[in-house]
Amino acid sequence: MAFTRNPSDGEPKIYGEYLLNAQGEDVVAGIRTPHSLDKLKQDMPEAYQQFIDTCRTLEKHYMDMQDIEFTIEKNKLYMLQTRNGKRTASAAMRIAVDMVHEEVISKTQALQRVEPAQLEQLMHWRIDPAAKMNYIARGLPASPGAASGKVVFDADKAQEMAQKGEKVLLVRPETTPDDIHGIVAAEGILTSRGGMTSHAAVVARGMGKPCVCGCDDLRIDLGRGFFYVDEKKYPEGEILSIDGTTGQVILGEAPLIEPQFTDQFYELLGWADDIRRLKVRANADTPGDARRAVELGAQGIGLCRTEHMFMAAERIPVVQEMILSADLEKREAALEKLLPMQQEDFKGILKEMSGFPVTIRLLDPPLHEFLPDREELLLEVDRLQREGGDSDLLQEKETILQKVQSLSEYNPMLGHRGCRLGLVYPEIYRMQVRAIFLAAFELLDEGIAPEQLQPEVMIPLVGHREEMDRMKKLVEETIEELFKENNRELPYLVGTMIELPRACLVADQLAQSASFFSFGTNDLTQTTLGYSRDDSEGKFLPFYIQQKVLKTNPFAEIDLEGVGRLVEIAIEKGRSTRPELKIGICGEHGGDPVSINFFNEAGLDYVSCSPYRVPIARLSAARAVLL
Helix, strand or coil: CEECCCCCCCCCCCEEEECCCCCHHHHHCCCCCCEEHHHHHHHCHHHHHHHHHHHHHHHHHHCCCEEEEEEEECCEEEEEEEEECCCCHHHHHHHHHHHHHCCCCCHHHHHHHCCHHHHHHHCCCEECCCCCCCEEEECEEEECCEEEEEEECCHHHHHHHHHCCCCEEEEECCCCHHHHHHHHHCCEEEECCCCCCCHHHHHHHHHCCCEEECCCCEEEECCCCEEEECCEEEECCCEEEEECCCCEEEECCCCEECCCCCHHHHHHHHHHHHHCCCEEEEECCCHHHHHHHHHCCCCCEEEEEHHHHHHCCCCHHHHHHHHHCCCHHHHHHHHHHHHHHHHHHHHHHHHHCCCCEEEEECCCCCHHHHCCCHHHHHHHHHHHHHHCCCHHHHHHHHHHHHHHHHHCCCCHHHCCCCHHHHHHCHHHHHHHHHHHHHHHHHHHHCCCCHHHCEEEEEECCCCCHHHHHHHHHHHHHHHHHHHHHHCCCCCCEEEEEECCHHHHHCHHHHCCCCCEEEECHHHHHHHHHCCCCCCHHHCCHHHHHHCCCCCCCCCCCCCHHHHHHHHHHHHHHHHHHCCCCEEEECCHHHHCHHHHHHHHHHCCCEEEECHHHHHHHHHHHHHHHHC
8 A cells, every 4th residue: 555645744755564475455554564665665676666656646637635555466566546645734735735836736736735624634632543531521622723721611720820820721611701811821621511602612712712611511619629520529729631633522631733834834925915905904913923923924903802801810809899880970980991001902913913903892881791790799799798707898799799780781782781881981982092002192193104003993792884874973973172272183083883683784874983994793694693602512402403493503604595695685785885895704613714705705895713723714605706
């Protein structure tokens, strides 16, 4: 048996083995130890040379690496079978590029030879396929890559252990914005609830960390410090490994293979860039994310989530002070403390993305997400009341609890968030807009040209023309005040995130105010299908897909008949009012190859995805043109 190239790394050298006085079954069954083909050259030099020549002929004819079975009888060569050979992701990349240089195939053929899923394998740490694993559970493959570490249930503890040099896995029923610092510290994230667009999944993908969500086999007892799988009890601190590409959970530390970007990787993506029509941006919330996105070929930021900037340990108290303020004066005083913090973040991001557009979404989540968990507060207040200790601390906790209860909603995803927050608390949005443009002014002072700074302010969750008009007026008045105060100007856009069915249906009205649309397909899928993105993937969606009620997970691959049709309606209506309307997509579908085919055909200007999916999007956008 032989391959015309090495199927593991793509080296252009014939790779295989043989046995004398044997049949093919003896080679593959492992009964005897075969010899390398190099030895055949010594045993039967004429037959060997004829075999080498035939291999070259077959590869040239089929224009691909061949997997060949052959036999030699009485010194005569017989070719029994040939087919295109299976190969690893790294081998596929090298073989495709080498064959272009050898003038066997064209660049467009090379792009069609490497699947986006193969490219994704090269982007992250992965488990050594040769190793034997003790698989104990399986969840949803929420963010690709692999990691090992000690199980830790608490974000603060994860951060503390990581600072001491220990590798940890953050294991939670589900994560919230309060857990950001723990996610940053952890090697990977494992949750027993949630789906492919849950908080843990979205944040992990953005950071390039492996994540397995919705692992129903996992039962976590936070109070006692244990977790259970199939009734077997494990303590916090147990070492686990996760494979975010397959969803597998493994007992013990798995051997990992480090990602490597070869010259062929960059060359192939360069060819993709020459062909694709869609631009590719990144979803990035920090200067570090922005820098990594540029390194991976991003042409701007399609979504900067400002709420993630509030979650640093030193900022949360100030955010909570703002939320707990009894009146406007106190709230604005707290916002003044937050302004320089946001300004610093925006400056770093705009600097890293100099020359590229940066779409910044104003605060989107409901305010209660920045406050302590209601159940934990109830327990703490009850404990303080029973112990009769520090009365000031008790009063403080009771005040916070009252605010949490007043902000609590039965369905927060459809509640007081997005532009609704900006309309009721316009001072929050004003502060954020000031921070964006004051950051830009600092960069102007440092010598960056105005045209190199391209901030795009995005209003979230708009469904009515009046919402868009009022929010745009607030943003533009704030910007114009800053321009006058600082005696300078720079170009900017104000647009909206399209994530509600109504927004799609009245897109012609919204486009009269909005200079750009960006489809938030996570929420648009949720609100169109009536599926909770946090619950459905762990409950009925696997059953639906298994029973073929649905062909695919609509949160991973866009629902063409429903969500896709609304996207088409919004594009048609929006551009009927504003022909030059810039339109992109910043939901998780922005990194999905099948969805990218649709977005290319629908006429979007760009897709935006997490930094580590940018190369996949670049390749997929090129392949979409070649369909």
